[in-house]
Amino acid sequence: MNTILVRQLVAKDLSFQRMPVLAATAAGLLGIALQLSSSEGAFYVGVVLLITGVISCGIYLAFLTVVKERTQGTLPFVMSLPIGVREYTAAKLAANLILFLASWSLLGVSSAAVILTRDSVPDGLLPYAVLLLLHMLTGYALTLGVALVAGTEGWTIAAMAVSNLSFQGFLYWTAHIDDIAATMSGSVPVWTGSVRWLIAAELLTVAVILTVTWIWQSRKTDFT
Amino acid sequence: MNPIAVQFRGVHKRYPHFALDDVSFDVPTGTITGFIGANGAGKSTTMRILMGLTGHDGGTVDVLGHRIPEHAIAAKRQVGYVSEDMRLFPDATLDWHMQFIAKAFGHWDADYARNLVRRFDLQPEQKIKGLSHGQRIKASLLLALARRPGLLVLDEPTTGLDPVARQEVIGALTEAMQDEARTVLFSSQNTLDVEQIADRIIFIDRGRIVDADDKEAYLDRWRRIRLETPTEGWVSHIDGAVATTVSGRTATITTDRFSEAMLAACRAAGATVHAVDRLTLEEIFVAGVMARREEMAA
Numbered sequence: 062m063n064t065i066l067v068r069q070l071v072a073k074d075l076s077f078q079r080m081p082v083l084a085a086t087a088a089g090l091l092g093i094a095l096q097l098s099s100s101e102g103a104f105y106v107g108v109v110l111l112i113t114g115v116i117s118c119g120i121y122l123a124f125l126t127v128v129k130e131r132t133q134g135t136l137p138f139v140m141s142l143p144i145g146v147r148e149y150t151a152a153k154l155a156a157n158l159i160l161f162l163a164s165w166s167l168l169g170v171s172s173a174a175v176i177l178t179r180d181s182v183p184d185g186l187l188p189y190a191v192l193l194l195l196h197m198l199t200g201y202a203l204t205l206g207v208a209l210v211a212g213t214e215g216w217t218i219a220a221m222a223v224s225n226l227s228f229q230g231f232l233y234w235t236a237h238i239d240d241i242a243a244t245m246s247g248s249v250p251v252w253t254g255s256v257r258w259l260i261a262a263e264l265l266t267v268a269v270i271l272t273v274t275w276i277w278q279s280r281k282t283d284f285t
Numbered sequence: 286m287n288p289i290a291v292q293f294r295g296v297h298k299r300y301p302h303f304a305l306d307d308v309s310f311d312v313p314t315g316t317i318t319g320f321i322g323a324n325g326a327g328k329s330t331t332m333r334i335l336m337g338l339t340g341h342d343g344g345t346v347d348v349l350g351h352r353i354p355e356h357a358i359a360a361k362r363q364v365g366y367v368s369e370d371m372r373l374f375p376d377a378t379l380d381w382h383m384q385f386i387a388k389a390f391g392h393w394d395a396d397y398a399r400n401l402v403r404r405f406d407l408q409p410e411q412k413i414k415g416l417s418h419g420q421r422i423k424a425s426l427l428l429a430l431a432r433r434p435g436l437l438v439l440d441e442p443t444t445g446l447d448p449v450a451r452q453e454v455i456g457a458l459t460e461a462m463q464d465e466a467r468t469v470l471f472s473s474q475n476t477l478d479v480e481q482i483a484d485r486i487i488f489i490d491r492g493r494i495v496d497a498d499d500k501e502a503y504l505d506r507w508r509r510i511r512l513e514t515p516t517e518g519w520v521s522h523i524d525g526a527v528a529t530t531v532s533g534r535t536a537t538i539t540t541d542r543f544s545e546a547m548l549a550a551c552r553a554a555g556a557t558v559h560a561v562d563r564l565t566l567e568e569i570f571v572a573g574v575m576a577r578r579e580e581m582a583a
Contacts, residue, residue, distance in 0.1 A: 134372035141366040282340025
């Protein structure tokens, strides 16, 4: 594999997409700042803004780095370089994961800090927040995988819609799982069996999506 | 050095509404080969197969001695590719692209690049989104040429260009060919461009190679013969007629197998030859395509 060129393509995406990622991260950080307010209304607005920041960061990335490269015709330029589909896929996955995980980690750690430091927010909410953040990571991996494999706006929007709808369902469903519901408002975080099982399932799903994307891409013969 | 830069043998590619069928041709090293065909004839598909961007269903493709698609990466190191539908990154400058390509390929002729920037009247610090279509094509061509690749593959490089930009592009191609080891394969619907700079010609129509030859030899064997026939219906006896129009005893025959012997045979059979005209590449292209389509419809 031409790792020099892969690094160059990753650097290109990091450079081109830093502003949208910074904007989405800034929206998330603004949401976290609002969560520090004593107003309950501001707290909920902050939560919504944080979720919006994380999700929109993923959507921006999948669209700008993959779909737009096809629609604006820059993919033939990239594929005219001495690379194959494996190098292209490796560069796209690496650039996307670096950018998304940087923003996601920052917002995740900041959220954890708010939960653990703010008296009016129970520390027991932390496992639930981790589950939601991991679900957003899963949704992003699905959107990115579909964008890479299908390469069309239609399929990517469909994947994005599935991810976002499933987030609403996940939000409701996990809050009603007995051991999670029972410990969520407690003063200490409790990593119950359900939480641990769900974390493992979410991480496994991300790994499966990325692996399937890699295998599917590697079998492709048409790139334009 | 490999005497054949590009070799297609029995290449097939099937889409739901189009197929490349048994495509075979050679592009000799050091030639400028014009690849001519109407819209949808299969030029771009052939070019994409050559670049390894599209897989083929059967047959073999070799580019600079590398089998495609297995060794497309090695081939692409020595190939400069510019396509009419290929875009550079709109938010980056031409200078950024030059640095990007120089780093990606590891070899870059900076003096030649500066020369092309001046010649094409481009501004390196200008963002690509601020360039006209003609400037974008010239920028893409600059990026391909300044690497001094062994093979230039240009898919409709002059489409949509104004006459001045077209001449600049053609001039740069002609100059690039001063290095005799360099090979150019360029597709076009514009037969004038091909006639101006190509020394070999490949015709493609509806996914099949119709003809491939040295340009001069090709132009030389096509003629339009105006003659008066001894009787009505006589022209049906003439071998090698691609197209024929008859009005009474006056006939106009277009042939792709012209020879003095053909004229002698006409005269010996009692026909009076009034004129023998050479055809332009455009006239040949139209006559060839129409004849083939009539033949297929019959």
